[in-house]
Amino acid sequence: MNKLSIVVSLVLFAGILTGCTAQQETEMEETVTEEPSFDELVAVIHPTEGNEVEGVVTFSRTDEGIRVVADVEGLGGMGRHGFHIHQYGDCTAPDGTSAGGHFSPREMPHGAPTADERHVGDLGNLTSNEDGEADLDFVDPVLSFDGENSILGRGVIIHAGEDDFESQPTGDAGSRLGCGVIGVAQTE
Numbered sequence: 537m538n539k540l541s542i543v544v545s546l547v548l549f550a551g552i553l554t555g556c557t558a559q560q561e562t563e564m565e566e567t568v569t570e571e572p573s574f575d576e577l578v579a580v581i582h583p584t585e586g587n588e589v590e591g592v593v594t595f596s597r598t599d600e601g602i603r604v605v606a607d608v609e610g611l612g613g614m615g616r617h618g619f620h621i622h623q624y625g626d627c628t629a630p631d632g633t634s635a636g637g638h639f640s641p642r643e644m645p646h647g648a649p650t651a652d653e654r655h656v657g658d659l660g661n662l663t664s665n666e667d668g669e670a671d672l673d674f675v676d677p678v679l680s681f682d683g684e685n686s687i688l689g690r691g692v693i694i695h696a697g698e699d700d701f702e703s704q705p706t707g708d709a710g711s712r713l714g715c716g717v718i719g720v721a722q723t724e
């Protein structure tokens with residue numbers, strides 16, 4: 537084999553290796569940059585110490601925003617109860633304080649769920665009937681399953697008192713009756 541044949545063979549071999557490496561890098565980048573996509577999230581609410589609140593809150597992706605459906609019981613009779621997404625998906629403290637404060641990635645003031653300036657986690661109030669049960673169904677245009685406003689892995693807290701939408705930073709909603717962590721829902 538002459539020197540020219542050897543050089544040509546080495547150049548071709550190097551080109552093949554470079555092509556394979558570039559293709560592998562592209563495939564790896566595509567794999568790494570793909571984020572999982574979920575259409576539904578869920579939080580199962582468990583009572584904090586000394587309380588009886590239980591329920592399920594589902595979050596579903598719609599064209600208008602995230603649909604929030606809550607079905608809660610054990611609220612102890614008629615009343616209004618602050619309902620918020622909190623910073624951490626941590627319900628380990630007996631009083632629910634391990635969930636942190638209201639979820640507010642842009643550090644906005646507390647407000648009503650319809651306010652222009654509000655915490656991302658400000659969902660308003662649950663209104664319970666005489667049996668201590670509350671249902672809620674609405675679409676929130678601020679919540680998200682990804683990006684800065686992602687609620688995945690955050691906590692849901694149900695408070696003892698009514699959120700007044702004005703007192704900073706919590707709406708003066710009182711102690712935490714129940715806590716749940718927002719996770720990926722099993723869908724069929």
